[in-house]
Amino acid sequence: MSDMETLSLGSIAPELWRNGGGVTRTLAREGDEWRVSIAEVQKDGSYSRFEGLSRISFVLRGDGVVLRDADHAIELLPRQAMEYDGDTPWQATLIDGPVSVLNVMSKRGRYRVKVTSVTRSIAVEPGRAAVVLALGTGCRLNIQPDDAHELNPGNAAIFRTLGAALRIEAQRDSTDLLIVITIEPVHG
Numbered sequence: 001m002s003d004m005e006t007l008s009l010g011s012i013a014p015e016l017w018r019n020g021g022g023v024t025r026t027l028a029r030e031g032d033e034w035r036v037s038i039a040e041v042q043k044d045g046s047y048s049r050f051e052g053l054s055r056i057s058f059v060l061r062g063d064g065v066v067l068r069d070a071d072h073a074i075e076l077l078p079r080q081a082m083e084y085d086g087d088t089p090w091q092a093t094l095i096d097g098p099v100s101v102l103n104v105m106s107k108r109g110r111y112r113v114k115v116t117s118v119t120r121s122i123a124v125e126p127g128r129a130a131v132v133l134a135l136g137t138g139c140r141l142n143i144q145p146d147d148a149h150e151l152n153p154g155n156a157a158i159f160r161t162l163g164a165a166l167r168i169e170a171q172r173d174s175t176d177l178l179i180v181i182t183i184e185p186v187h188g
Contacts, residue, residue, distance in 0.1 A: 004141070004149065005158040009038075009133070018048035024103070028131050028158045034106040034113070034183050036131050041065060042098045050086035053105045057082055058115050060135065060177065062099030065092050076101065079177075081115040102133070104181055112184045117177065124166040128184035132157040132168055135177035142167040 014023035029035040
């Protein structure tokens, strides 16, 4: 059996960024090992550094962000998961206005993280954490044949460690946002 926590995305209190330049809403975290959050980026500026962490960002709303340091530029574009180094002192430039960005941070080398936009269905293997975000469409969560749940739009389901396989089925074939984040420990 897998314990599931559900929450309304609208009920999550905003937290001020480390650098004071915006707000984020934390959906799930496991101590200092990993964190899943949604940030509202309103203006150009510096990104907070998170030493020892890998970051994956996925633009949910808006046209995107360009991150630059002295040697590199990374484009965070709508509906594309992009992994980058949390140690780097990135400067962010918005592409045509404010954005909402899903961020997943995890201790470097300790987790394999995947962010997937789901249009129909997906299966998640046991032994990993999973966060399901029903942003534009709801979904059905099948943990075992006799353990199914409906997740309505505007809600999230958090599984700290899946004890059994999870099947996620969109309520309809759609390009509406249904996002699945998996966080798998790296062994060895």
